[in-house]
Amino acid sequence: MNAKRAAAPAHQTQRVGGLDGVRALCALGVAGVHTSFAAGVMGAYVLPPGNEALATLLAGLRPLALGPFFVLSGMLLYKPFARWTLTGSKRPQIGPFLAKRLARLWPAYVLLALVCVFLINFDAVDGPWYVLRPILMLQVYDYTWIAGMDPAWTVPAEMQYYLALPLLAALMHWLAKGVSDPVRKARRMMIPLVLITVGSAVWTYYIHRPAMGIYPHEYWWPLAVGGAFALGMAMAVLHVLAEIKPDHKPALYRIAGDHPLLFWIGALAIYAFNCSQPFGRPGYGDYEGVGLALTQYFLLLAFSYLTVMPLSIPGSRSRVVDAIVANPVSRYLGRISYGIYLWHFAIMYFWFETGSVFGTQPALMNQLRGTIGFPELMTAVLVGSILAATASHYLVERPIVNAVGKWAARKERAAAAATAPSQNSYTVAGPR
Template identity: 40%
Template sequence: MTDLAQRHRAATTIVDGNRSAAVYGIRGMAALALLTVHVAMFSGLLGTRALGDTRPPSNALGAFLVSGLPSFIGVFFVLPALYLYLPLAKSVIAGTRRPAQGRGLVRRLLRLLPAYYLMLAVVLLAFHRGVVDGVWYVLRPVLLLQVYAPSPFVPKLLTGLEVTWTVPTMVQWYLALPLIAWASHRYAIRGATPAIRARRLMLPVPLLIGMGLAWLFFVKANGWDNRIVFWWPQGFAPSIGVGMALAVMIALAQVSPVDTPRFLRAAAGKANLFYLGALVVYLVNCARPFSVIGMDAIYSVSGLLVTYLMVTAFGLLTVPPLVAPGARGSRLLDAVLTNRPVVHLGRVSYGIYLWHFAIMHFVLQPGSVRTGAARPIRELYGTSGFWKLEALTVAGAVLAATVSYYLLERPVAAWGDRLLSRRRPDRPPAVGTGPPDRLAVIGSAPDPAADPATDPTAAAVARAVADRDAIRANLLDLERAMGRELLATASLTGDTRQRWDAATVDLTALWDVFTAYSDVVDRAAAALRDSRPQAATSLLDGPSVRLTGAPAPLDRRHITDDGQVRLTPAAAVARMNELFARTAELVVTVEAMWRDGS
């Protein structure tokens, strides 16, 4: 088989039968689940007390089954928290510099906001143009203040925007997670080993879970009985905490595979068992403990507490089998989550979530488009049967989301990537942002500002520090590359599995060499500061980079062999560049194939 054919086979495995496709799949299932809950609410399938009297569900069995679907909302918060926090956790556990967050935040906002603003524009024009009473009417949702103004504890969202309370919540968590990482960095980085640093990074997790539970009781104690207030950012703190915990565990497994947590090992090998647990969580939610089965709301503090815990538990059980290193999945999960229609729904899941209320309004009150003044959706309760409204809402939301994804979201994301890449003159080219022939070279960096004619030792140290920083930047880019994440979360077989196993060994060795090399550079810089230029020169020129490994077999071992390999810094850079190039080629090839296939 030719090298090109091998690459194509590897990429096909990644696209068609992998954990990353399954992640799309679970997002698609979550979007459909939440759409179905809202259709059930306003078609009358679920009962309600919101209209003054108690209206029972129109179908008891259907209402029972739909009542458990809100569990899926945890997926939408666990996954973003995991992916946003992972590079931060990885840098702390590896003992390297924390990655800059500005560009990552911009990328995520470009993923979140353009689709939201498109939907907002359509809704305002279609349903509100006849009732706009001032600039603030429009600015409030534009500035993501629709949840908090004009009355924060009795929110009244605009018609067609009823579901958009989650957008401000997610944006606020995007801003909060880097701050949480910054607050815990100094304490965590002092850990002597990756495992200790990972345990220290877990400190915010129980605090976030406690915050969510405290918020529930605080809201009830103040009489703010509105589901939107319950689900302010504080309400989703437990799900965010689960995502952070998974990020820390995955980062530890990547930095130090021998320390892979047992929970991740179990998730990787027993996916069906985890999803059986998720099924139990769903059924518990269907039964609505301490509340009323088949209704559209929870009517007790204890019932809300169970719902909080079920949403968090559902995310904890469904996400790890899809993202744990070495996850094998199962035939059943692959059949459900990785078929092309479900994967497509996952790609456009954000749009489905955004558009489905607007689509329901188009279906239930098409005449409002002519007048530009739509009725609140509660006034339309029960005016359409469940299956008719479900079919039309799914079709309309998927169509709108697909158009938005391909004509707006993907082009804007690609434009943002190009713009941010052009504005990085201070950093080497990032792995995964260009074809293999334009990969960054480990150790490449501008010449230092020191004058070698007057202070050659200072110039050598400055060059070593610059090289070390360039190497660190390239390694972090490699770790964050999408192709690497695809490989790390995939269920691989055959040649692809062998190539990724070899690349994983190379990555571990790469970080080991870098850690030892970085220590030598730091010692050389310290020697120069202490006016010991000869010691600095000795460190930079001599075999000062020490790598610990297993001694050779006894019959081939020298009497002085202690299992250590000693390299000069230059040899260490050459070794890192060799390991880097092999891994980067596979990563960039897979990423290119993924983009072509998507």
């Protein structure tokens, strides 16, 4: 094992299992928060919590659990582009990059959309656009509530940042190309990321103003999660800098690598503080006011950084952290975590037996609250979403991802072969 690690390229992340485990924890956390609301555990507006202690713990997790998903995406996907800018390596091919991202996100999402539209919301279908709208990920703009896809607004948000990433990478490359020192390059690369983070904070303030009302249509747009994605991209820059200058790693990078448990204790402290719901009500799932929304925006960034950073550093180890995120169960659930996130809300509607397949209009979750106890509903959600995610992973997602990955590899090899002769001819022709 040590020999394999020593032989691996320095830029390869050795803690993939740990990162999978974080995905599992986040997906299960989101499922637990939503289930507790549906079961009446968490309070909402005029309805008090059904269990104050459990509601307080879950309400504190509610805004934080999504953060690591976006941070991981920004970090892992931008890293090859950061290496292109900082080291002068070949730029990642845009076509294969986008094809692999589409294959990873879209097929499972389309499967969920078809199931929800035709089994839960069939009576609401009023034409082809009702079916095409969620498939094209446009229901967040032409706002339409589709029961079972309630939390899936984040998937279009993620996809739009995938599409924007090559453009951001080109802008950051342009800003950095005027200097040769990697540290100065990195500073210039951070300018767009800081602007995105500030812009997302301003957007968060805008959509939570009292004048906007509760859950305005703009809430579902992708702008509010830009800070987490930008944070992941900034972490990718730090990782590549650590590869280039291993003897001059940033202080926080060194501490995260040497003391990963310390970072996780910090993340736990942030979670505990958020359980108090500053500017809000502990144990309630109300729509946030401006003070609570902005506080949670910055807490999410800090929580996500402290959670993800130590796991993404090659060679960083902690027995406690590894026991939580690197065990076989966590790693497996992490591999299917996207499906767990997608399916858990639809499973609730099926368990409540509401929707077209049951001969009724799908009821709003507020109308269903408390009609099924938390232990029963949570068990149904866990078992159902894990089974659905497993089927989706092995029958839909993995075959498509593998097929597109093979196609992308062929394209990249062909591009490399086409580039090599031109480089050689240029070398020969130069002295003439």
